Amino acid sequence: MFDAKKRLFGQTGAMASSGHIDSTGSSTGGSNDPGHRTLWARVKADLERRIRRGEFDSTFPGEFELSKHYEVSRSTIRAALTPLRQEGLVTAQPGRPSEVVHVARERRFGPVYSLFAAVQKSGMTQRSTIDAAELRKDPEVAKRLGVGPDADLVHIARMRYADDEPLAIDRVWLTHEARGVLEQDLTHTALYDALQRCCNLTLTAGQETVHSVNLTSEQARRLHSQPDSAAFFIERLGKIDDRALEWRETLIRGDRFTVTTTYP
CATH class of the missing domain: 1.10.10.10 (Winged helix-like DNA-binding domain superfamily/Winged helix DNA-binding domain)
Structure with missing residues (x-):
């Protein structure tokens, strides 16, 4: 947690x-x-x-x-x-x-998606372990997504790996229209691919904020790192046109992975 x-x-x-x-x-x-x-x-x-x-x-x-x-x-x-x-x-x-x-706005999937895609292209095996995949209420996140405080949200919490090395702790909340993704196997499948395949939902815009943080003892334990090690903390609001679909919070190890942004 x-x-x-x-x-x-x-x-x-x-x-x-x-x-x-x-x-x-x-x-x-x-x-x-x-x-x-x-x-x-x-x-x-x-x-x-x-x-x-x-x-x-x-x-x-x-x-x-x-x-x-x-x-x-x-x-x-x-x-x-x-x-x-x-x-x-x-x-x-x-x-x-x-x-x-x-923070500069990236292409529609932003640097988080780019990092995971880069891991895949490097030849490393990307996989996830699922900590939670459920419908739940969260008034604070519901407000970010522009829905009522009692709305059922899709909540997925995962640990992301590159080969056998922990890469990121990832939590995402989706509006109820994405509930079909809960029936998908997300251990080896990208969430956005699953959303497109099962729910016909494709993000068209997004805003990410990237922070530098230091890992707590518990975060370091889960990420096989040292307490106070550098990490990226990324908050993301994903949209379809002007409608919010996704709120994501991702904590990524900063001691072995780097995000590089290329501008046109």
């Missing part, structure tokens, strides 16, 4: 019932006072959530505006922005307003 990130202003623990990957790391900066540290961390978590939802695509508010919005001091805002800048989510340029850093 991945570490989880609690809802806004909740405490961060080792696990949560939703089982989502925790893409946030420990932060530095701000006051030594525990109450102040908790406050800036809450603001930081909410800003990160809003960044990932695309609320600041056109412009990012200044410290004064953020201070008024969150009803906190500017020093608290600066403490919240510091780790976001260190993580590369927000720019920090003297004399210029901050901006959200956008």
Whole structure:
């Protein structure tokens, strides 16, 4: 299981019932006072959530505006922005307003698909072990997919291998129209191929965000790596035209595999 990130202003623990990957790391900066540290961390978590939802695509508010919005001091805002800048989510340029850093949009299947395809082309055998393949409810993911909170979603959790070497921990949620994929053998079959074959569903667009993270002890154990080793954490929203079909969270080893992007 991945570490989880609690809802806004909740405490961060080792696990949560939703089982989502925790893409946030420990932060530095701000006051030594525990109450102040908790406050800036809450603001930081909410800003990160809003960044990932695309609320600041056109412009990012200044410290004064953020201070008024969150009803906190500017020093608290600066403490919240510091780790976001260190993580590369927000720019920090003297004399210029901050901006959200956008990850370049890849072809419709993006770098995750490209990595797995490259493994296959290299002659290595690609296979998966299935941790879960079920219908389940997840209000947070349902919101990302634009469906009601009580909607049944297709949930598939897999460990991906290149030959016998663990490559990635992969979790995907699909809208109910893709339920036929649960009847497919996904141990050696690409999910997108199965979707096209059994459900006549083909992604036409997508948006991926790639983060660099360090593996927790449990993640490292599953990936046969060392704790704190580098990894790619990738969030993906896959669409058919303007309609969301897929939400995916993938944790990929960064110590033996590299993603290279080629632009036209």
